[in-house]
Amino acid sequence: MVPVASVGGWRPFLLVARRTFLTSAFAYSTSTSWPVVTVALTLASPTGKDGADVFFAVGQNSPKKEIFLLRNQKRSFVEVLWHVNLEKNHMKDKVIIITGGSSGIGRACALAFGRAGGKIVINGRNAQKLNEVGQELSAAGIEYLAVPGDVSQEQDCRQLIEQTITKYGRIDVMLNNAGISMRALFQDVDLDVIRQLMDINFWGTVYCTKFALPYLLQSKGSVIGVSSIAGYQGLPGRTGYSASKFAMQGFLGALRTETLHQGLHVMVACPGFTASNIRNTALAADGSQQGESPRDEAKMMTAEEVADHILKATRQRKRDLVLTTQGKLAVLLGKFLPGLTDKLVYNQMKKEPNSPFN
């Protein structure tokens, strides 16, 4: 492979098929983990000789849409001569509220939406963690406001929206991401655990959306709920978690239909297993935090990848986003073969160390 220029984190394009004017290529990007199939239009001297062809390509990579000017090099590798990211600033001047912005997916979304030009409002209960993420945002040149608060408290959610409006005067995206999980059998679990899950995951979404809605209708913005595959498929040992995510999805689905003619975008984003702090803070039967993850976090999708997908889906005003192959499979199978899916899910979840069911 010949050494070629890397522009904006992009490495060489590999030509996989060549016609006179149309060229298929693989692009490999260092900024995301996925290769991108792209179509390139040959511009000049379609001879097939090394260094002779110059052509444009459009990268379809999440969340970017980029145009490249390329020149072929030896053995089907091409050099990036010039490129422009058309959507680099697609969140410019938009105001994005992210609950649970101090960790995991919320933190990654704050950085991703901020890098796309947005002004970011982050919330979370732990003010110190929130300030640390604030410093990261500042270092990346992202304008932000940190509003500590507990989304299970109606008054905290009201204040989150009021402080956002006082500072920025508008809201474009309400990203309901704050959430906790659990791991316990229903027959053992303290009912307060289920209440906490509903209060944070479901009621937190309802409160924030309620107070943000007038501004979102004005801006024709987006309400997003970060749900889970557990919002499609009941997960054993997670009765309260699944219930809270099913409830969130029902609430957002009804809101979408209710506002059908008002230009509001409502999206349910369902990550699969994602490396984060959520399994450490998950509640056990007695309401204590389990303190460690029972799964191998290194094998999971990263929070940054999830954030890239959420950013792209927000720009495209998608209705649903389901992530990971395993997650997509569970949702699809659950629709058509629900009995079989129950068995597969049970068998998969019981493999977790210290699984409460066996």
Ligand SMILES: NC(=O)c1ccc[n+]([C@@H]2O[C@H](COP(=O)([O-])OP(=O)(O)OC[C@H]3O[C@@H](n4cnc5c(N)ncnc54)[C@H](OP(=O)(O)O)[C@@H]3O)[C@@H](O)[C@H]2O)c1
């Ligand atoms: N990680 C996964 O495998 C996965 C998969 C599917 C869906 N999800 C969903 O993704 C969302 C984010 O989770 P994560 O994986 O990024 O977990 P995480 O790393 O534990 O982050 C959770 C965030 O929510 C905040 N939070 C929790 N309770 C809150 C409350 N009452 N009020 C305000 N903020 C609160 C936390 O901050 P404080 O504790 O300081 O309040 C933290 O910032 C959750 O809704 C989760 O259900 C995660």
